[in-house]
Amino acid sequence: MPDVSKVGSDRVQTGRAGPFHSRRWRRALSGAAAAGLLSSALAACGSDEGGVPTLTWYTNPDSGGQAEIAARCTEAADGQYAIETAVLPREASQQREQLIRRLAANDASIDIMSLDPPFIPEFAEAGFLAPVPSDVAERVTEDVVESAVEGSTWNDELVAVPFWANTQLLWYRESVVEQAGLDMSQPVTWDQIVEAAQAADVQVGVQGIRAEALTVWFNALIESAGGSIIEENSTDPSEIELGLTSEAGIRAAEVMRMIGTSGTVGPALSTANEDSTATAFEGPNGGFNVNYPFVYPRALSAVEAGTMDASVPEDYGWAIYPRVDADTPAAPPYGGINLGVGAFSQYPELAYEATECITSTENQAYYFVTNGNPASDTAVYDDPEVLEQFPMAPTIRDSLELAAPRPQTPYYSEVSGGIQRVYHPPSSVEPEQTPEAAAELINAVLRKEQLL
């Protein structure tokens, strides 16, 4: 502000002389500047004085589905509330960082949030989520897949509203399994897949990048082996007991090493993520890929765009996630998005009302069909339109019933970060040493005695 008045007075003095003139100019200019600042500050403060309450929904980036659902629910609310969306960063970890920093400052503008399930306990424990009214809790968990309810629960209480539920399937090429003589009508193990891939000289796509995807894979392995990353949970970080060195933990490390050193994972396992493995699966060496259902619509749109031959997606097959041991059912990864209502929201009741609209069977079906994100509501899987577009929908539903969430703890970031640091690159995992080292590191980090 002083700068503005100075600039103004200088300009006047060089142009026309006269102290009176310049002072008037100065005053006028600084007044204008002050008024400008004030009005912009006021505009930033109160936006919905009177009229329809506006709920802000912080969404993860998608293909526009959440914005469309917001518009539909605004219309359905008939003037009771309006929902506007604000898009968060692309990475789940960065979505968490942004939301947490704002909630730590008691940001009242956050009404509804699209939350990645592993971070829900942290939000709940910090008191960042408004309590779910019991009647709402009852309604939003009706006919919802088990893993999505589990993923919205912390300390035996529902703290978020299940929205869409994701899971990884085992994608394979029909031609490859035929050539290798692998019977996909029965559950298959990792050993069988690797053998078949070696026989047919094709790649097995797994996510070995030092990122959340690695924890997702490792968690699926340890859960499929009958164990858990966290065996004894606690809100006190020093009392969390890890299951990494258990029999199942060691078995998971063995499988990870076996796959990493099998020569079937391609040259870039240590940087392989969901996208790069999907790309490799589309290529001539594609054989198997554990990945989310987006693999399918992605291939179809490539065909539509003319960048892929139609025979490629026709060759796609899908099955439940591979088993670690032949006699134990697999525990596929569980992901997706659940909705949290901000603890500092001005309209928590309206926000919960809105979440019920957002997660209605209709809207979940719409979201599944248009954006490829599977519903948590089991009724959606009977929708003929869904079944037509996603022939693998029944497999997705079965997978969701089997799926195991990642460790539920307010210290998830530390646990996952520790696993990523020690189990990366997957080919260097040593079943005798790595679990021990990871457990030591994570415990030390949780006790705040080591950096991460």
Next chain:
Amino acid sequence: MTQTTLPPVEKTQPVSAPGGTTSDRAKSERKLGWLLAGPALAVMLLVTAYPIAQAVYDSLFDFRLTDPDNRSFTGLSNYAVILSDWLWWRSLLVTGFITLVTVAVELVLGFALAMVMAKALSTIRPVLRAAILIPYAVITVVSAFAWQFAFDIQTGFVNTWFGWVPGISGDTDWFGGTWTSLLVICLAEIWKTTPFISLLLLAGLAQVPEVLQEAAKVDGASWWQRMRKVTLPNMKAAIMVALLFRTLDAFRVFDSIFIMTGGANATESVSFLAYRQTISRLEIGLGSAVSVLLFLAVVFIAMSFIKGFKVDLSQSRGEG
């Protein structure tokens, strides 16, 4: 330095230090100086000194952003945790390595580019300068993405174009190992910031009096002799300032590592470590302590440049 001492250099020194007692004019000049620099100083204190003080204060606490009620004073224990952790020392080594390599290469390249810009025909000089400056105008995150895409095993062109180089093939995973990752990170940094150093050196080159060059030429000095005995000694201040700025800058490397490896393959820098503790882990106390140590490292570098190499920042103004 004494071997190559030149009369004009000797002359500038007494000029830059006002001789005798301070006159009225000097006094009023000093007052004007404070008036002019005062507001900037106040703003600097507000936007830099206050956050630094806050970080020092926070670093003495066990403080998690999601658990502010259990904040407790722990004295210097955060520093003990950091300094006893191998990860800190490794990150310091990695940061030092990146700094050393990038600054050394940038200095040589930057000098060459400055020479080209200085000697280029006046008709193409503006175009040349703009072309050389383009990388510096690119946002670091964007440049990091560009380099990452170039070296990516699936979408990159480097493996295809340079497949004939021994050791590079279609299966070379640049971001799969420590040294290859560091190589790409250093390349991206060098590409991006060489223009900065060359611009500072160009200013230094412009300061070298033409008369000295001509005198040396008349005395029969070769190009190399003129470079060593005339150009470089006269540019010492500019070189030191360029080195100092770039070293401080390089020591805080973050963007390229964040984008390209996310800290995988032991490529974490000290800034990255601070980010991970403060932003990802939400451990404000521990993260602040890492930031304070980073700050001290930067202060140490600046001090050793100024004291050790006797860099006089005022000399780069080019009086004389």
